Amino acid sequence: MDATEPVLSSYDSGTSEVPLLGDTIGVNLDRTAARFPERDALVECVTGRRWSYREFVAAVDSLATGLLDAGIGKGDRVGIWAPNRAEWTITQYATAKVGAILVNINPAYRAHELQYVLNQSGIRMLVSAKSFKSSDYVAMADEVRGHCAALEQIVFLDSPEWEALADTRADPERLNGIRLSADDPINIQYTSGTTGFPKGATLSHHNILNNGFFVGELCGYTEADRVAIVPPFYHCFGMVMGNLASTSHGSAMVIPSEAFDPGTALAAVQAERCTSLYGVPTMFIAELDHPDFESFDLSSLRTGIMAGSPCPAEVMKQVIDRMGMREVAICYGMTETSPVSTQTRADDSLERRVSTVGRVGPHLEVKIIDPVTGLTVPCGEPGELCTRGYSVMLGYWEQDDKTAEVIDAARWMHTGDLAVMDRDGYVSITGRIKDMVIRGGENVYPREIEEFLYTHPDILDAQVIGVPDEKYGEELMAWVRLREGAPELTAEALREFCTGKLAHYKIPRYVRVVDEFPMTVTGKVRKVEMREQARKLLGLD
Structure with a gap:
């Protein structure tokens, strides 16, 4: 950067010529329904x-x-x-x-x-x-x-x-x-509650109708679109980004099956000529890895959404190349924000779609702050992502104290996610504040190491966590899923693969090969549970 060039702060607001909806x-x-009475609204493939x-x-x-x-x-x-x-x-x-x-x-x-x-x-x-x-x-x-x-x-x-x-x-x-009233509460969604009892995020018509509508707008939805809704309805991904994005545009909601199955998801796209397919990265990984993948006709696909957890670059490339989802979007958000705060656009480059979660959505604001001082950090510096606007929940149901912990006096929702914003407003999520590993005084972001491990020819999926260490405070452990037929992977072999390509303090000390990761029902990896298991496995309790 030129020394005379002003430093931009990590703040952006989403402008739009399309107004917010005031409807219930x-x-x-x-x-x-008055506009498209005879078009498909809902299709249940199983029945x-x-x-x-x-x-x-x-x-x-x-x-x-x-x-x-x-x-x-x-x-x-x-x-x-x-x-x-x-x-x-x-x-x-x-x-x-x-x-x-x-x-x-x-x-x-x-x-x-x-x-x-x-x-x-x-x-x-x-x-x-x-x-x-x-x-x-x-x-x-x-x-x-x-x-x-x-x-x-x-x-x-x-x-x-x-x-x-x-x-x-x-x-x-x-x-x-x-x-x-559009501001009436209409939905309570319980957050996963990885510690203690879950909290009920309370959302209004205005919150979720507009979020679904603008997600659909950025996906280019019209009455001609048919959306394969694979994620569960009980979560915002299914009922807001899926159902409300569809009904606010006259698109068809397609239910492949009661619960995720890669074969039925692919079959639904083929049978119903779906133009859009939803899923968390692990779902797309399973679909791409399906033994009969090549036999499915996915030529109707144009777009889709990958969200819920960070998307590995290699997976995104395959979704575009092998599934034909050229306009696939990455969305980022949380239940408390209805859920989407940032989204990639259809004309974004592959690099933008694999390395960021896009830009702020219409009528929303995002900023990245120093978690200690609360001040907005300059572009390029990591901090906590906050969001404000129509999407922020009314609060946690009958838990004003918990609401006050995450929504400040200026109505900013503090996400707990670590992020970096570039000069064009694109946001990259680098992890959870609580997932950041501090090894020997060095801040280590697991996402960076996970992205690197995906380049290993035998690794199908990877997750990195911190485990206790007497000398360094924390040490790194990689959990990996291997491709079918791949030889056994030892910690020594993985460290050798990383040497010279990652800084020494980013190289995992421990490696565990698993068939699957502990997951929530929505397909998010439960790193809390992984850390608990790791401490017992390694005798570090």
Whole structure:
């Protein structure tokens, strides 16, 4: 940089000629259906069921009227505990129409977690699948039923009670008479809670409708698009970036299966001629590694979104080259910000898409601050990423103290993520503040080392963590998944591969080869759990 050139600060705001939407979710859906009544709204590949926008609104209005008949109204909490299926989506829009607050419940929860969420949010009605994978939802619901003061009704999908609720004769007059504000809370999503109980991020119509809309805008969605929504609906990736991005543009929501399976995802793209495919990096890795990958016709794909965790450069290149997703976007965000704060654009270079998470979204602000002083750092310097704007949650449900820990007096959401912004406003995530490894006084960012390990010919996936060390305070450990047929990889061999290419303090001391990483249901790697396991394995407790 020229010595006379002014130092730019790490702050950017997203300008747009497209205004924010002032609608509620229900009004926006009705508007879309009036424009595209006969186009596909929802397709469930497993059952072959499909709804046009006219049919979808009719199903939503029937369930919404059923909810009113059941005594559910504005501000009441309705829990949904189910995998990805059409009823989840219909319930999402029906609760929005009556002003009830939908509480997303993780399909992996066990009884004690279910009970906590039911009580913490005061759920009056629980809509639940009967079972999923090894989970018996009926038994768990029966176990907690008597311990939840607010819970009045449990309605299981595929039951006479559900049919009666969902098939109620729609009453447009009653539905149109409900007075709702776009700023009303409409959704509670519980963050993963890696320490202690999860917190309920409370989101409004305005939060999630606009976030879905602008994500779709940057993906170039129109009524001609068909979006394969692989991530779970209970998370923002599925219900906001998937469902709301689609319905705000007249695009089709395509549900490949109840839970992620690489084969069914690829088959759904082929059968439904999907133009967009969603997933976290581990999902794309599994799809690219599918033994029959070459037999699927993916020529309809144009775009898609990869988000949820950092995207390895090699994976992104293959997604573009082998899957034809030339306009694929990287999105970054968190549940508390509805979720997307930054996104790459369709015309961004490959380098931008593999090395950054894009630029700030329309009508949003981002800055990178020194975590100690709180001051915005110059471009190119690492710090904590903060975001502000329409997307920031209303707060954690009935936890003002926890809200105050992350949203400051100026309404900036402090993400806890380490990031760097370049002079053009592109943001690179370098890790979590708590994931940063300090080895012998040197700050080490695991993401940098993980990216390098992907260049090893035998490594399919890699994660780097810090483990305790008497001499250096922390030492590096690499967990790796190897390609099928690859020879055994020793710590010595990996260190030899790194020597001369990484600074000595960045070379992992320990290596563990695994078949899979500890993951959340949304496909995020649980580094907290990895560190716990590593300490026991290495005898470092």
